[in-house]
Amino acid sequence: MLQSLFDQLHAVCDVPLPNARSLPGELYQSPEFHQWERQHVFAADWLPVAHVSQIPEPGDFITIDLLGEPLVAIRDTDGTPRVFSRVCPHRSMDILPPGHTSGRLTKTAARAPLPESHGHTRFLQCPYHAWSFELNGRLVACPEMQHTCAFDRADHSLRTFATTLWNGFLFVNFDATAPPLAPDLTELNDFLAPWQPEQMVVVREQDWECDFDWKVMVENFSETYHHLGAHHSTLQPLMPAKRNWTEQERRRYLHSHLPFTDRYAASIQSALDTGDTTATFPIQTGLTEAGMTHWHIIIGYPLFLLLTAPDSWAWYRIDPIAPGKARLTTHLLVPASTRDRPDFPDLLKREYAKLIAFHLEDMEVCAAVQRGLQSRTSQPGPLSHLEMPVWLFHRYLAARTRQTWPTDDRPAALSQSPTA
Ligand code: FES
Ligand SMILES: [Fe+2]
Structure with missing residues (x-):
């Protein structure tokens, strides 16, 4: 039975991205598959x-x-x-x-x-x-x-x-013999360094009971094709879906870019130049151009979800409690200098409201996806090139079924960078 689920997983993702499809609904509700995930995905990784x-x-x-x-x-x-x-x-x-x-x-x-x-x-x-x-x-x-x-x-x-x-985040591994985490994430260190990750502070955290599988949350967090639908009035005007691209496949994580519109990028630059905080928290100084002009999505397989913006980070932590059920904790992080501003309570109220607005859009679609996955009419659907992160995540799961890691058993998928 488990082998049949593995075969279905391999069929949709062990193919080039233009041929890739979404996972069969059974993988989001099967107790057997969930048990395998517990033993061979979560218990083996950081x-x-x-x-x-x-x-x-x-x-x-x-x-x-x-x-x-x-x-x-x-x-x-x-x-x-x-x-x-x-x-x-x-x-x-x-x-x-x-x-x-x-x-x-x-x-x-x-x-x-x-x-x-x-x-x-x-x-x-x-x-x-x-x-x-x-x-x-x-x-x-x-x-x-x-x-x-x-x-x-x-x-x-x-x-x-x-x-x-690692960069201010504490990780555990239930396997005492697991290989270390940091060597597989070193490429992220330079990119994250300007935010001074260990000096960032969690200023809001919130728990959410989720009537959907942990994989639905990871897929939703990782791809931004859905800006066209779920976030058409919140994020799509600032970060249009069609501009998004994903870096090459990595062993332990994926990294996707959400470039801003030129107008939004100019407003961020102006906020940095003038110290204006009417539309964001204070912009972090010293960021690279990519840090200043893109949101970045990083999934540290399997459960570390990080979004960087020029003024703040969102970090999502998932506890997969059962097939089709998860507990999510969302965190907002800002530099300590932002938290220490006298006007911070007002800034937080405004910015957190924005974060919750698009988070609720995501929660709604995730619950609706899980309901659909449980229907007898659900079947794997074709992916857009904008859903490369979803495909990479599935390739991670497929690699784990073979007790290996992405890029160890096959060549790394190439970057979608417009300049690559
Ligand atoms: S002291 Fe007895 S269970 Fe902890
Ligand atoms: Fe979303």
């Missing part, structure tokens, strides 16, 4: 959990649930960001269960509004039998264990996973 700005001070933490794993990202006393399992090494209680208030919002309240998942604490204490852990995960106190045989506190630290920090 998954984003937090941005360092969400835990700025020692003791700051954020709870994250990812693929059924309760996690906490916390800033250690020495300033190191760490990720631990929230599963207590005593009898497996979630040490920071929903609604548990100990340690939450004692200090970070000053930076409110923050979701319930954020908090600050001097140490982590399991609410069940009061075992306490230092911020580096070490067990420091556990009452009434003196008669227990061969008990050594050093053996019962909070468990952790392979963790890496």
